[in-house]
Amino acid sequence: MKTFLLDFKNILVNPTLFINFFFSWxxxxxxxxxxxxxLIFFLLLGFFSVFIHRIWNVPLPYKNINISFFNAVLLAPIIEELSFRAILKKSKINFLFFISSFSYLIFGYLLKYDLFVYYIVLLIITLFYVFVKKKVDFLEPYSKKQVLYLVYISCFFFGFAHIINYDISLNILIPLLAILLFKVLGAFFLSLLRLKFGLMVSILFHFIINLSAFIIYNK
Structure with missing residues (x-):
């Protein structure tokens, strides 16, 4: 527990890449x-979110969109982790994961363009990647300050991007911002998992959280 709290503190002030690819018992x-x-942490965040939903009559998320089990539980964790947390480790493959998944998130999911448009965009992005990889030294790791900036930018972007799941009106704007801040806090924990154990673990945890939310919101 002490190590967990210390790691969570470090992700806020001094994030470090801990990954050890040799998985011992x-x-x-x-x-x-x-x-x-x-899960306990997210349960607490969920409790406070539900409290705000009920006190200020904020509509539950996903009521304004038709989202399938595949998209919510299976696809979203992969796309979101690749979009927001792959880039936290500097490498060519992570950069490619980031630009391809983030472009899908924007063009395929948010703007709901036909997949043909996404493939065109992906082709352009691939050409951009070929150009960039010659200009960027991917063997030189991020500095601690760069990792800190990337963690905060990705977490706030991730948290507030969830505003699209709500019907927005002025009378619920302030409590809705508080709910989104809870999602930002959740993103910091996902960043901790990604930096300490790798993308597969953060994706697995994201699966569990989205599955729980899908079951709750579709009762």
Whole structure:
């Protein structure tokens, strides 16, 4: 618990890439303990979010959109983790993951363009990637300050991007911003998982959270 709290503090002030690709039993136990503590953390965030929903009559999310189990539980965690947290580690493949998934998020999901448009955009982005990878030294890791900036930018962007799931009106704007801030806090935990254990673990945890939310909101 002490290590968990110290890591959460570090993700806010001094994020570091901890990943060890050799998964020992001790590391696997650590992953499950962080997932368990993360679920408690998200349960608390969910409790306060529901409290705000009820006190200020903020409509529940996803009521204004028709979202399938596949999109919400299976696709969204992968696309969102690649869009917002792949880039936290500097490498060619993570940069490609970021630009391809983020472009899909914008053109395929938010703007709902035909997939043909997305493929055209992806082709342009791939050409851009070919150009950029020659200009950027991917072997040189991010500085601590760069990682800190990327964590904060990705977390706030991730949190406030969820505003599209709500019917927005002026009378609920302030409580809605508070709810979105809870999502920002959740994003910091996902960033912690990504930096400490890797993308697969943050995607797995995201699966669990989205599955829980899908079940709750579709009762």
């Amino acid at each position: 001790k590391q696997i136990a650590s992953i499950f303990s962080y997932i368990f503590l993360g």
